[in-house]
Amino acid sequence: MSTVKPRAERAAEARLAATRIEAEGVDGVIVGWVDNSGVTRVKTVPVRGLENAARWGLGASPCFDGFLVDDSLAPSAGPVGDLRLVPDLAALHRLAAQPGWAWAPGDRWTQQGDPHPGCQRQFARRATEALAERGLTVRAGIEVEWIVDGGEAGPAYGMRRLIGHSDYLRDLLRTLREQKLTVLQLHPEYSDGQFELSLAPGDPVEAADTAMLVRHTVQAVSLRHGLRASFAPVTAPNGVGNGGHLHLSLWRDGQNLGHGGSGPHGLTREAEAFLAGVLAELPALLALGAPSVASYLRLVPGHWSGPHRCWGLENREAALRLITGSAPEQANAEIKCFDAAANPYLAVGGVLAAGLAGLGAALRLPAETPGDPDGVAERLPAGLGQAADALRKSEVLRAAMGDPLWQSVLDVREAEIALFAELGPAEIIEAVRYRY
Structure with missing residues (x-):
């Protein structure tokens, strides 16, 4: 079963990664995931915010599970709740065609630190x-x-x-x-x-x-x-x-x-x-x-x-x-x-x-x-x-x-x-x- 690393360990890894990529000219980090319609969605943080993003995750509403290709919502999608989008630092890449940016795929977790049952990336990992x-x-x-x-x-x-x-x-x-x-x-x-x-x-x-x-x-x-x-x-x-x-x-x-x-x-x-x-x-x-x-x-x-x-x-x-x-x-x-x-x-x-x-x-x-x-x-x-x-x-x-x-x-x-x-x-x- 997939488990998330302890927050302190994630934060330490992110601190080192942020120092490295900032020295390479990176100013911002994109954390991306793909929704059920096949569209890539993103959140970004300044490079010096990567440590906090890795420690606590970024807010990402579960309504994204109901997004359609035209950005409207399936009838079952609601406005209530929140998830944490945690960047996978092992897959962090500096984007050579987007100067000043790096990218990492994100896993989605609940507020309590459990895998979000709708996370497609964790489904592939399982x-x-x-x-x-x-x-x-x-x-x-x-x-x-x-x-x-x-x-x-x-x-x-x-x-x-x-x-x-x-x-x-x-x-x-x-x-x-x-x-x-x-x-x-x-x-x-x-x-x-x-x-x-x-x-x-x-x-x-x-x-x-x-x-x-x-x-x-x-x-x-x-x-x-x-x-x-x-x-x-x-x-x-x-x-x-x-x-x-x-x-x-x-x-x-x-x-x-x-x-x-x-x-x-x-x-x-x-x-x-x-x-x-x-x-x-x-x-x-x-x-x-x-x-x-x-x-x-x-x-x-x-x-x-x-x-x-x-x-x-x-x-x-x-x-x-x-x-x-x-x-x-x-x-x-x-x-x-x-x-x-x-x-x-x-x-x-x-x-x-x-x-x-x-x-x-x-x-x-x-x-x-x-x-x-x-x-x-x-x-x-x-x-x-x-x-x-x-x-x-x-x-x-x-x-x-x-x-x-x-x-x-x-x-x-x-x-x-x-x-x-x-x-x-x-x-x-x-x-x-x-x-x-």
Whole structure:
């Protein structure tokens, strides 16, 4: 069970951190979290206020659990109560693209010092710890895709687009390196003005932290170059939108369990059971990993978005893509149906919980889908309402999330369905384009 460090210990760590980053020119510290709609919210303190923030936390109303993407509130959200937002100093980074600022993700605690049952980051941590109790670890990474307005469009994956944005992308690489983030790959993607970054994997909570930090950095660097970045699931009708593909591999005693086993394509029985658990819960997981009404404008056949509940080796149209890699340590699975509107802590925590259930039940994967799944495999939910219904029926995710978090997510999903009920695709796209 996650526990918060004693206040005196947190304060001492913050005092040292504040001294260090102030010497590096930092004046203010951003403490951020992601709400159930997928929007990043923040509070800030002067650098010399970091010690007090770490000791006591920052006030953050529980009504944030009911915020919708347009800043309105779900009907269940009320004005009463308060929580404490505590910065995680282990993840503190100076922001190279925002001179004078540093950033840390925050955990939310009650006034009495207990974990807030609606804290999405602590949900992801609990799921990680539950795996550790089995002697298992997960290495995870979340691809970051975005589209910028302005500048050179150019062909998909084309050199022309790279040339047209070479100063911008070079600045981005330098900035990420200054922030001590390891970029594995950066390239132009399919849509006009679209790019994708892959980062080195880490533990599940670290992967979610990294995804958020990278997105903040992309936004800041884009603005410096007169560009505006969007992470929305879709930015144009009938367009190929922004995925938030989750890669993960299961490990025991330093060995990648996705390699060298007797299961399909070398999976060990544990890795197969884990992935079978994920596949079993995918309809409900969409309410966490594809959380916007706009998500389902992206999740259509023929766009490599993973709209079918199936798996396949290197099958980019399947929701669960198995990747063997060229070396044992590279073997992993990719969940392709998630997008960039997701709260990454909810998405990661939900996937780990589903995988744990698969391990507990010793599940096996169904038959592989080796080709185009359209017309062959089951379609995943085609709308947010169907995904929310699946989450409502999922005993696995309800038990893992706990009723307060599970219910608050459903409340936000239902309220956003109502919010956009009378809008057409183009209006939905315009409404969410710059919210993520």
